Amino acid sequence: MATESTVTAPPTAVERPRPPRSGLSIGLARAGWYISLTLLAVVVLFPIYMLVIRAISDPISFINAGQPLHIVSAQWDVFSRAWSDAGLARAMGVSAVATIVIMGAQFMTSVLGAYAFAFLEFPLKKLLFAIVIGTLLLPIEVTLVANIQTVRSLGWLNSVQGLTFPFLATALGIFLIRQGFLGLPRDLRDAATLDGFGHIGFLFKVAIPLAKPVIGSFLVISFLSAWNQYVWPRNATTEGAWQTVQIALRTLTTTRVDQINLAFAGAIIAALPLVLLLIFFQRQMVRGLTAGAVKG
Incomplete structure (x- = not known):
């Protein structure tokens, strides 16, 4: 009399659910993104800012002042002249x-x-x-x-x-x-x-x-x-x-x-x-x- 044999599948590994990220880690990751984007924006916008500063400032006064990061002796009519x-x-x-x-x-x-x-x-x-x-x-x-x-x-x-x-x-x-x-x-x-x-x-x-x-x-x-x-x-x-x-x-x-x-x-x-x-x-x-x- 033949006996039926049953084949059992090997046990499969069950993935353990990942523990939820804490609010602190999420906040740090978000802060890192904000800081990176802010630095990138500064790098991109700084030349434009200096272009505006150089356009409005009086050239001689700007050079004598050491080429600072602010307007020197503003010439607001420079745009109409150009x-x-x-x-x-x-x-x-x-x-x-x-x-x-x-x-x-x-x-x-x-x-x-x-x-x-x-x-x-x-x-x-x-x-x-x-x-x-x-x-x-x-x-x-x-x-x-x-x-x-x-x-x-x-x-x-x-x-x-x-x-x-x-x-x-x-x-x-x-x-x-x-x-x-x-x-x-x-x-x-x-x-x-x-x-x-x-x-x-x-x-x-x-x-x-x-x-x-x-x-x-x-x-x-x-x-x-x-x-x-x-x-x-x-x-x-x-x-x-x-x-x-x-x-x-x-x-x-x-x-x-x-x-x-x-x-x-x-x-x-x-x-x-x-x-x-x-x-x-x-x-x-x-x-x-x-x-x-x-x-x-």
């Missing part, structure tokens, strides 16, 4: 127009390119995408001479077209927005097709609204890049009326020590739009870049 001496009103207007054109063009070309690489299938898709991304490795100096010759032959020097032509499309925008599109469920595309949406309808009514955080982040990056351009406007403009704000700041550079604060004041005025943009849209920018990195 504004008028460098012609910043017109220069900032030219920069604003060029920036808006570049942002609008990069938005359209980037969303169209990103849609193609995210949702469409065509021959050599991966190779073409690699070539597009490879253009990010090319500095502007590589194509500067060829682009200048093209703009000159088209008669676009000293014009909005000349300032914006080489920047109407960017591989960075295609990459970031493509990552955002890849994070969308594939079922959305199938459902939109059943509802009668074509490629354009799905792009503008479904894909773009759902990818707003990523697109918003890219537009902020596009604004920063377009506003801070120096090399290209320096070569694409020969008349003062078409100089951008970064070129106009050169007129404030001087060897006279008693007027060096004008250059600092002009730099503050030129950076003000960028600072305001980052203050109001920093959360959207971080959220968009994080969302674009979820799936790829």
